[in-house]
Amino acid sequence: MDFVAGNRTRNLVISGLFIAVSYIGSNIRVFGTTIAFDSLPGFLASLLLGPVYGAAIGFLGHLFTALISGFPLSAPLHGVIAFSMAITMLGYGLTFKSLSNKFSLKINLNLTGIVGVILNGPVSLGLSIAAMALMAGREAAFGLLVLFPALMLGAIANVLLSIFLYIPLERLWNKTK
Numbered sequence: 001m002d003f004v005a006g007n008r009t010r011n012l013v014i015s016g017l018f019i020a021v022s023y024i025g026s027n028i029r030v031f032g033t034t035i036a037f038d039s040l041p042g043f044l045a046s047l048l049l050g051p052v053y054g055a056a057i058g059f060l061g062h063l064f065t066a067l068i069s070g071f072p073l074s075a076p077l078h079g080v081i082a083f084s085m086a087i088t089m090l091g092y093g094l095t096f097k098s099l100s101n102k103f104s105l106k107i108n109l110n111l112t113g114i115v116g117v118i119l120n121g122p123v124s125l126g127l128s129i130a131a132m133a134l135m136a137g138r139e140a141a142f143g144l145l146v147l148f149p150a151l152m153l154g155a156i157a158n159v160l161l162s163i164f165l166y167i168p169l170e171r172l173w174n175k176t177k
Helices: 008-025 040-048 051-069 075-099 105-136 138-176
Strands: none
Touching: 008 040, 008 051, 040 051, 040 075, 040 138, 051 075, 075 105, 105 138
């Protein structure tokens, strides 16, 4: 179900477009935090192009948001968050691929969406808390918990939008082959 399986040049061009959209999405933030729609293109690319492309786009997307926001949590912590976004996109894309022959598209997308929200929400926050604890101490690290509601809202919105956009884009691509 890869969007452009077997065509590396086309994958790279489309990835460039997703990276540009990720930059635009990094300007659309949830409650003024560093949580933004920068990850939507990464989630969508994980479904259409595959997990590795999605991981690269997710990584860059968070770096765009952090850069635009002035790295409010420190450059090293935003590096950890960007890494966790790459892991999130890998997990999201791999889940989608591994379930594609086992379930209908609807069930696959629902299960993949749940995995994406869990990876992007609690798992990413846990990695960030662990990194912050090493850098600034436990008390500072647990201060990141205040971001949990906005992070979950952002994760749900980005994942749902990627699922809603995947269906027509995948159908459109199949018509143009």
